Amino acid sequence: MSGRGRTSPLSPGGYATCFAGIVWREALRFFSQRGRFLSALVRPLVWLFIFAAGFRSVLGVSIIPPYETYVLYEVYVTPGLVAMIQLFNGLQSSLSMVYDREVGAMRILLVSPYPRWFLLSAKLLAGVFTSILQVYAFLLVAYFWEVEAPVMGYLTLLPVLVVTGLMFGAMGLLLSSLFRQLENFASVMNFVIFPMFFASSALYPLWRIQEASPLLYEICRFNPFTYAVEAIRFALYARFDGTSLAVVTGVAVAFLILSLFAYNPSKGLIARRGTPAMAD
Amino acid sequence: MTQPALRIDGVSHSFGARTALDHVSLTVPAGSFTALLGLNGAGKTTLFSLVTRLYDSSSGTIEVFGFDVRRDSPEALSRLGIVFQARTLDLDLSVRQSLLYHAALHGIGRSRASARAARVLEKFALSDRIDEKVRNLSGGQMRRLEIARALIHDPALLLLDEPTVGLDVEARQGLILEVRRLVAEEGRGILWATHLLDEIEMSDRLVVLHKGRVLAQGPVQEVLDQAGGTDLQTAFLKLVNAPGKTAAGREAAE
Numbered sequence: 001m002s003g004r005g006r007t008s009p010l011s012p013g014g015y016a017t018c019f020a021g022i023v024w025r026e027a028l029r030f031f032s033q034r035g036r037f038l039s040a041l042v043r044p045l046v047w048l049f050i051f052a053a054g055f056r057s058v059l060g061v062s063i064i065p066p067y068e069t070y071v072l073y074e075v076y077v078t079p080g081l082v083a084m085i086q087l088f089n090g091l092q093s094s095l096s097m098v099y100d101r102e103v104g105a106m107r108i109l110l111v112s113p114y115p116r117w118f119l120l121s122a123k124l125l126a127g128v129f130t131s132i133l134q135v136y137a138f139l140l141v142a143y144f145w146e147v148e149a150p151v152m153g154y155l156t157l158l159p160v161l162v163v164t165g166l167m168f169g170a171m172g173l174l175l176s177s178l179f180r181q182l183e184n185f186a187s188v189m190n191f192v193i194f195p196m197f198f199a200s201s202a203l204y205p206l207w208r209i210q211e212a213s214p215l216l217y218e219i220c221r222f223n224p225f226t227y228a229v230e231a232i233r234f235a236l237y238a239r240f241d242g243t244s245l246a247v248v249t250g251v252a253v254a255f256l257i258l259s260l261f262a263y264n265p266s267k268g269l270i271a272r273r274g275t276p277a278m279a280d
Numbered sequence: 281m282t283q284p285a286l287r288i289d290g291v292s293h294s295f296g297a298r299t300a301l302d303h304v305s306l307t308v309p310a311g312s313f314t315a316l317l318g319l320n321g322a323g324k325t326t327l328f329s330l331v332t333r334l335y336d337s338s339s340g341t342i343e344v345f346g347f348d349v350r351r352d353s354p355e356a357l358s359r360l361g362i363v364f365q366a367r368t369l370d371l372d373l374s375v376r377q378s379l380l381y382h383a384a385l386h387g388i389g390r391s392r393a394s395a396r397a398a399r400v401l402e403k404f405a406l407s408d409r410i411d412e413k414v415r416n417l418s419g420g421q422m423r424r425l426e427i428a429r430a431l432i433h434d435p436a437l438l439l440l441d442e443p444t445v446g447l448d449v450e451a452r453q454g455l456i457l458e459v460r461r462l463v464a465e466e467g468r469g470i471l472w473a474t475h476l477l478d479e480i481e482m483s484d485r486l487v488v489l490h491k492g493r494v495l496a497q498g499p500v501q502e503v504l505d506q507a508g509g510t511d512l513q514t515a516f517l518k519l520v521n522a523p524g525k526t527a528a529g530r531e532a533a534e
Binding site for chain 1: 332333334335336353354355356357358360362364366367368369370372373377380381382383384385386387388389
């Protein structure tokens with residue numbers, strides 16, 4: 001058997017097949033792990049049903065764009081919870097990447113003949129796809145809890161969710177390259193998720209935060225999560241917030257470039273250190 | 281002249297201050313069974329990681345059927361099948377799903393992949409387990425599935441990194457026979473990493489790797505002559521310069 005004469009597998013159809021395979025595998029894993037889907041759904045619903053309902057009488061939200069009237073606190077907090085779903089999903093995907101690296105499944109992905117940037121991006125997009133499923137499942141439940149957006153808003157939200165999902169996924173991918181073991185990475189998740197969520201406009205409008213603490217306001221302004229929340233908030237009302245989208249896109253691209261560098265076979269962190277199973 | 285399946289020339293690699301491979305050069309002829317013999321820590325897994333381009337070597341070149349793994353990595357990697365030492369199966373997938381996923385990673389569409397999956401599963405006596413979850417397979421079946429998976433894109437060179445680790449005697453012998461059949465009947469090249477001398481036959485080619493360096497290579501008889509030993513164990517121990525009663529010697533002899 002001579003291997004010399006065969007043609008390269010990298011046809012456009014081959015790329016499409018490879019991409020579809022990676023998305024399919026992520027979807028299979030997602031649906032086989034029902035607990036993961038349920039917890040992804042229950043977490044924001046708890047915030048919506050308990051936290052937001054409790055604060056409804058305490059926190060009034062004045063008329064701020066994109067809202068054209070006073071809104072219930074549940075309505076205000078929903079875009080933040082959507083972003084939280086994607087943040088959790090992004091880090092969950094990265095957690096599974098660290099796990100895959102530990103158990104070796106990641107190696108099977110990386111020895112595919114397709115370029116590494118393509119494989120990692122496809123895996124990232126597959127994670128975004130599952131996060132979008134979770135978001136719409138959450139919005140469906142929220143709809144029956146008086147959180148209604150214009151019908152067009154549910155459509156205009158979709159492209160924005162792709163960008164915000166990519167940002168969180170790329171951030172997780174970069175983080176996953178920094179950790180060799182699952183235990184270390186799991187503990188880091190808490191240090192990332194909660195500060196990002198609380199120091200943002202997810203729970204309170206920025207003007208209110210500014211009144212309470214100028215320092216916290218500045219932190220919120222430099223937190224990319226704030227811009228993801230605002231991009232989602234505007235898109236849900238069929239409006240586009242250019243600044244937020246630009247920041248989210250820029251941060252997504254930056255994280256993606258850094259994570260691709262980290263996974264680069266000749267320069268990246270993985271190359272310099274190897275992984276535990278590659279040490280022999 | 282036939283292009284070698286694998287040609288490694290002057291490859292070195294370090295992890296920080298630790299040198300894992302030091303100017304390694306070796307050749308695996310097409311259609312041959314080549315055993316890569318080395319103790320634990322010899323650098324076998326690192327070498328496999330470099331050949332499959334999990335990461336790049338610090339220096340030297342690696343070619344698969346004449347394709348440089350760095351410069352022409354799609355051409356090189358599409359001709360390689362790999363079975364890593366540690367299990368790399370997704371336990372939540374079924375046998376069929378594992379194979380279709382791997383085929384997709386090589387750009388092979390669903391219908392073609394299904395036909396190939398049926399063929400390789402038959403070859404490795406796993407046809408009746410096709411819809412079984414991977415986690416329900418025995419250790420030997422998982423290994424056979426990994427080899428079947430590595431063959432789904434029809435590679436001309438198969439790399440196996442200590443594939444018999446953790447298998448019982450019967451499963452181990454069966455696996456070796458099946459892999460040798462791939463050479464005899466299908467003409468595939470095999471690079472078989474091992475630290476077990478009884479997995480090597482006189483008709484094989486042999487590469488002895490020790491502490492990141494190639495100590496000898498060639499047909500087994502040639503290596504015996506070169507080392508001055510009457511049998512593989514003596515020759516190996518002479519090569520690694522360790523007395524027969526050391527732990528290293530005992531491990532290789534077992």
